[in-house]
Amino acid sequence: MKTIADLRAALIAAQKLTGQSSFDRRAPASKAIPPLLAAKAEISRFIAEHGDSAEAWRLLSQAQECLLGYATARESFEKALSLSPQRSPKDLKHLVLLREYESKWKDLPLTPDELQRLGRHLSDVLATQACDHTARLTKAWLAEFSPGKQDQKLKALRHWGGYCDCEVLGNAVQGTA
Template sequence: MNNLEELQQLLIEGQKLSMQGAYQRRAPAKKAIPYLLKARTGLKLYVEHEPNQALAWHLLSQVEEYLLNYNAAIFSLQKALELGGRNRKDLKRLAMLKEYGGQWQELNMSPEKLESLDVYLKNKIEFFGCDHTLTYTKE
């Protein structure tokens, strides 16, 4: 699959299934991951063969963002901006990516660890109830 339109459609399908909002990303829904990974693999191959294609870099940035790989998303968006010119929307998105990437680093938790914490807390609260403290989180 090396057609850019096909890769874009794959990304769109993954975005729809991801259950992520426009802001404050969280780990994508499990059903979206195969689409996003396939789109990322295809886009990486595409930019390897067509390194001057701004749209491909832009799409790669989006898929990396959906997978919470902020450093890769920033790199790809910067590459797209170099090749395709700068517009206000993309510059704003670049600033947002840098901010979110910094927030993940401050947490010092990978998206996978954060997902595990979420599952753990839901189970604890379901079984023992919520005492409105950080006791379970600290455990």
């Protein structure tokens, strides 16, 4: 069985593959998903076999956060805090941040995968042609790959600062994550 140090090292190695920064989450790079899922499974197994460990719950929260599972990341972090002898101001700030991200993702009617695919599409197209400052490309992509509730999705993207295709890419796609 792996130790907490082993689990932490595996999670850190997987996090390095994500392309995410600490405070700028976006969908993880596809090459990071298998190691993240493996680390998450090992951490969950450790918790099941060794009982409650605040450090293990923190690691599980980090893995869930990297996978954009903010609701479960918040729950795991709250469990870690309940098992910790004391809470630092940094812990409380992180809990607030998890709650904010959870709320933002809940309000965005696109899955992280859809948002990532929309971002790749816009990035590819806008690399070859200038933005015409409309949401034409976004609307077309949504109609083809994420049908239903298009007005609600466009409204949510505008809420994130995505009024035209280049703003959807720069503010909504890269800003949400």
